[in-house]
Amino acid sequence: MSVKIIDIEKGVQGYYIQNDRFTTTLISYNFYLPFKNEDMAENALLPFMLTSCCSRYKDYIELNLRLLELYGADLSAKVSKLGDLMHIQMSISVINDEFSLDMANPVRDAAELMNDVIFRPSVEQGAFLESDLSREKRKTVERIEGEINNKRAYASTRLLSEMFGNEPYGKFIYGTVSSVKEISGEGLYKTWQNMLEKAYIRINVVGKNLPETVFSSLKNEDVLKNRDWIGFSYTTKPLEENNRVNVVTDRLDVTQGKLEMGFSSGMCADFKTAAPLIIFSDVFGGGPYSKLFSNVREKQSLCYYCSASARRTKGFLTVSSGIEEENADRVVSAVLKELEDMKQGKFDDEVVASSKRSIADSLLGYYDNQSALDLWYAKQLEESISPKEAAETVERVSRESIIEAAQRVKLHTVYRLLPSKQEGQNE
Amino acid sequence: MNRTVFKNSLLGEYTYAKLDNGLSVYVMEKSGFSSSYAVFGTRYGSIDTRFGREGEKEIEVPEGIAHFLEHKLFENEEGDTFARFAKTGAYANAFTTFDRTCYLFSCTKNFEENLDILLDFVQSPYFTAETVEKEQGIIGQEIKMYEDSAGWRVFFNMLSEMYENHSVKIDIAGTVESIAKIDDKLLYECYNTFYNPENMYICIAGNVSTDEVISRIERGTKKNKGFKITRSDFTETDSVKNRYIEQSLEVAKPIFCLGFKENLGNRYPTVKERIVAGIALEVLCGDCSALYRRLIDSSLISDEFSSEYFEGRGYSAFVFEGETDEPRGVAEEISREIKYILENGIDEKLLEAAKKSAFGDAVKRFDSVEGIVMDMIDCAVSGGELFDTVKQLREITAEDITERLKVLKDECSVLSVVNPKRRDL
Numbered sequence: 116m117s118v119k120i121i122d123i124e125k126g127v128q129g130y131y132i133q134n135d136r137f138t139t140t141l142i143s144y145n146f147y148l149p150f151k152n153e154d155m156a157e158n159a160l161l162p163f164m165l166t167s168c169c170s171r172y173k174d175y176i177e178l179n180l181r182l183l184e185l186y187g188a189d190l191s192a193k194v195s196k197l198g199d200l201m202h203i204q205m206s207i208s209v210i211n212d213e214f215s216l217d218m219a220n221p222v223r224d225a226a227e228l229m230n231d232v233i234f235r236p237s238v239e240q241g242a243f244l245e246s247d248l249s250r251e252k253r254k255t256v257e258r259i260e261g262e263i264n265n266k267r268a269y270a271s272t273r274l275l276s277e278m279f280g281n282e283p284y285g286k287f288i289y290g291t292v293s294s295v296k297e298i299s300g301e302g303l304y305k306t307w308q309n310m311l312e313k314a315y316i317r318i319n320v321v322g323k324n325l326p327e328t329v330f331s332s333l334k335n336e337d338v339l340k341n342r343d344w345i346g347f348s349y350t351t352k353p354l355e356e357n358n359r360v361n362v363v364t365d366r367l368d369v370t371q372g373k374l375e376m377g378f379s380s381g382m383c384a385d386f387k388t389a390a391p392l393i394i395f396s397d398v399f400g401g402g403p404y405s406k407l408f409s410n411v412r413e414k415q416s417l418c419y420y421c422s423a424s425a426r427r428t429k430g431f432l433t434v435s436s437g438i439e440e441e442n443a444d445r446v447v448s449a450v451l452k453e454l455e456d457m458k459q460g461k462f463d464d465e466v467v468a469s470s471k472r473s474i475a476d477s478l479l480g481y482y483d484n485q486s487a488l489d490l491w492y493a494k495q496l497e498e499s500i501s502p503k504e505a506a507e508t509v510e511r512v513s514r515e516s517i518i519e520a521a522q523r524v525k526l527h528t529v530y531r532l533l534p535s536k537q538e539g540q541n542e
Numbered sequence: 543m544n545r546t547v548f549k550n551s552l553l554g555e556y557t558y559a560k561l562d563n564g565l566s567v568y569v570m571e572k573s574g575f576s577s578s579y580a581v582f583g584t585r586y587g588s589i590d591t592r593f594g595r596e597g598e599k600e601i602e603v604p605e606g607i608a609h610f611l612e613h614k615l616f617e618n619e620e621g622d623t624f625a626r627f628a629k630t631g632a633y634a635n636a637f638t639t640f641d642r643t644c645y646l647f648s649c650t651k652n653f654e655e656n657l658d659i660l661l662d663f664v665q666s667p668y669f670t671a672e673t674v675e676k677e678q679g680i681i682g683q684e685i686k687m688y689e690d691s692a693g694w695r696v697f698f699n700m701l702s703e704m705y706e707n708h709s710v711k712i713d714i715a716g717t718v719e720s721i722a723k724i725d726d727k728l729l730y731e732c733y734n735t736f737y738n739p740e741n742m743y744i745c746i747a748g749n750v751s752t753d754e755v756i757s758r759i760e761r762g763t764k765k766n767k768g769f770k771i772t773r774s775d776f777t778e779t780d781s782v783k784n785r786y787i788e789q790s791l792e793v794a795k796p797i798f799c800l801g802f803k804e805n806l807g808n809r810y811p812t813v814k815e816r817i818v819a820g821i822a823l824e825v826l827c828g829d830c831s832a833l834y835r836r837l838i839d840s841s842l843i844s845d846e847f848s849s850e851y852f853e854g855r856g857y858s859a860f861v862f863e864g865e866t867d868e869p870r871g872v873a874e875e876i877s878r879e880i881k882y883i884l885e886n887g888i889d890e891k892l893l894e895a896a897k898k899s900a901f902g903d904a905v906k907r908f909d910s911v912e913g914i915v916m917d918m919i920d921c922a923v924s925g926g927e928l929f930d931t932v933k934q935l936r937e938i939t940a941e942d943i944t945e946r947l948k949v950l951k952d953e954c955s956v957l958s959v960v961n962p963k964r965r966d967l
Contacts (some may be wrong), residue, residue, distance in 0.1 A: 137909050138553075138905050138907075139906055139909055176834070176835050177830075180895060183892075185902075186902025187900070187903050213552070215902065250838065261794045261865065263691055263793065263794050264693075265691075266691075326918065367792045368791070368792050371686040402624075403624035403966060412680075415623075419684050438688055461806075467629070467876045472628070472630065475631065476633065476650050476651065479576050479650040480576060480633075480650055481649065483575045
């Protein structure tokens, strides 16, 4: 596998991730913009609009039919947080030409379709059409309201909102119901223009061959020629330490409680710098060899699941667990005891070795997974390293640096989602 | 041992071997891949609650025992299996469904060592009263988690009203009460019946050598115990118990699941029946269909709308799921569209596109060693071979689809709804 980086326009780069083993080719357009409360809802709605209203097709049904004819090409939209940036992704995955039954060029066709989706939506007089807009707004409102349906995801969203307060990072990425309802066709048109002119743009192609025109055709898009691009500076403010831990409890009519703990980890960093934190987090609460799994879940049977995950891009770490209400305090103490042991270096070298092997193995497995490769290269805006280099970095992490990473980790917020009280019970 | 090599000019080849001890082995070499994926599975799942050995009396076991056994098999006399895989760096896991229990690992290094661990732990049961009791607590928590899952509840509520006798209606993990009845003796009984090589399969795809893998498996698996399993037949009629069921949970808006029961008798659907069902659903309600447009444009459904052909031994149903303020309105639209297609025929352009899409999906499965192995398991459990979809698609006609849509009759349908709890705020 090889990666070739091509400069296309100011702030527009192509990443050709050549890989022979797939039957399909994946093309993803990635846009990165500063994450702000004011335009979060518009930016989040935009990719869903673009992937459902292309001017080359009469309506979204015709567009879907075209995708079906392209051997079920998969066109998708996604928004996520990447530190203090918003990452907007639209991608298409299609079978390689050699599998086509009718001597067609599905890869070339999919690449062209993707260009039309990004650059030629159905618009009139500087506005998206009301029919498309109202449909996509309704879907987004339902996405926001439906967040509560998945209790584990809901608990983790609530934890972030308590940890980050009014910072954009703490917000649900689709915005609020009222901010979505306020979006106008004109406003969204400006959001689209803004994205094309100001975002850092990275186009990933993962596949056997580079479709001839995929990067060169972008030279013909006028909007990219006149970009308002002032260079890219990527800084994210890490979560600050909290000297008085917040404890927040919500009650819902659920059978099982959820306990989420948020910790500050002291810094935002690229993969290489954050490697000790990544190993720490895995030894603490990652694989089945971890302290949380083997002690809190298995030995003490305090919860069905209990796992930790580190966000190096925003300087924090979370522990998630499913609990019985009467165990809530015991789980908090048990997790903190395991953390304290880590800080004091009370962990086995064998567990560290297991963790390194497991992380390296899963990194090397990325080479067999198109979406994983795409995301790996889409999520590294600093110096890009390959999964193989990352695996080698992991091998070199020392015991001392893991202890140092542990010592920077401080409890910030505890969020509990507990069953509603029956009448007569006291809080 | 019998060995057969299946070839496809586009997608490569794989080997199927039936070993002398009765074990089925599927291997596909993917030399360009970094990783390998392996599953050791048994044709035993949550629906197998009544069974026996040929010539002996049938027994009935507590609901959820197949899943319980899966959890317990990870603990051997020498200790925890995860700890053994941790030494090699492999990812290990297991899952239980209605008709199968599978143990798996994936790795980029030390494949042979990992395969030996897999063979060893699946064939070394170790259950004691103490370890069973501890597991009852952990699985009890897992069951509670599913009680809060609206998507899970709405589906199982539908099954409970669709089936009179078939065990597919019971929860895969059982209930807190049913698993309380499980003890070490019962676990051994189930293990000794279903974990016999004759009833098992190993599926592998990745950077491996077929010959080496097969001889390693031959050396590492036990002898056939030489008995036939008898499984209870579930007699089911075409009709359903009730056509509507509802429950309230903490959700934002009503979630629905509409199922049309199909009665194919006590067997698995054939490969062709499965392909036709998939295409029929695409034509009926896929995101290019007239029905989809009506449901979206009238704000009846959201992004969450989906359909599936749900099937296994002795059960099959066409299922539609989503969120809506008007579950009955959506159900009516779906039945109206079925009648419309049956009267007016199928949109040929849509049918051709749906077939191309199904072909593309079948090709994409070969992008992932996990996808290949999951398809091999389907072959091992319900019959057919890996390249069937690619081969049989061309033959599917509009008549096949309309014939199949006739199964979707209102009187054989169940609408299950999970409503939001009323909250006084």
